[in-house]
Amino acid sequence: MSLMSTRIESLPEECLSHIISLTCPQDACRSSLVSCIFRDAADSDSVWDKFLPLDYPDIISNSVSPFFFSSKKDLYAKLSSTPLLIDGGRKVYYKYFNVKKIQTFLLDKYTNKRCYMLSARELSITWSTNSLYWCWKHLLHSRFPEAVELVMVSWLEIQGKINTRMLSPNTTYGAYLVVQIVKRAFGLDDTPLEVSIEVGDYKMRGNICMNLNECQRQGGYEAFCVVGQRGPCPRGDGWLDIELGEFYNDEGDREVKMEFKEIKGDRLKGGLLVEGIELRPKP
Secondary structure, three states: OOHHHHHHHOOOHHHHHHHHHOOOHHHHHHHOOOOHHHHHHHOOHHHHHHHOOOOHHHHHHOEOOOOOOOOHHHHHHHHOOOOEEEEEEEEEEEOOEEEEEEEEEEEOOOOOOEEEEEEHHHOEEOOOOOOOOEEEEOOOOOOOOOEEEEOOEOOEEEEEEEEHHHOOOOEEEEEEEEEEEEEEEEOOOOOOEEEEEEEOOEEEEEEEOEEHHHHHHHOOHHHOEEOOOOOOEEOOOOOEEEEEEEEEEOOOOOEEEEEEEEOOOOOOEEEEEEEEEEEEEOO
């Protein structure tokens, strides 16, 4: 062991913990391998409390299921590995039942930034309460209690909103519509689909072009073909990302408006399964 390491270890554990807390979660884990003294300091709650969001008590108190952790380090590990299903306390009245609007919260383990995903219930989807046009489904492979499948419409419009206060400041975020294309899909490739994102005076718009014939011929979402640079990308969890746009989140208090639509064509469309919209830091 070097002389410098020996001198550092002679510091009180509180001082050593403070030094480690000025680094990052990855460095804190590495430092715990140096010695028992470093491990005790690196595993202390005072270190990991610095890496957690300031409002983490509010986040975990809104967990849909009971949430348990043995230490602040354990809490960070859980929040950065598995999306936490949270209920913001808002409900919608749908077909005589109160339905909770659900989100997921996750800490990006590489950037220590917040990730949020709005469930389909959080989104404004034109005619989604009419079973002739949209069908709500309970899926075992979804992180949410429900997803919604497009039965058949000519006017396709999906909108989502979130306040920048819920996100990490000074961070560039990407917004993604999380979907699947079912085997019976039709009409989604007849006209380019419009995507957009708006934050204050900032607006970003684009088009998505799809090739359903190739997708259905190959079978499975991984063979989904796209014409152009922007299109659905496999996430690795059985779903697809459709990027709606990106924006820089400063420390302001603004509303982010996200949209996915095709309202110019008159062809019928169907077979789009929507899980929600995810916002996550861009590399």
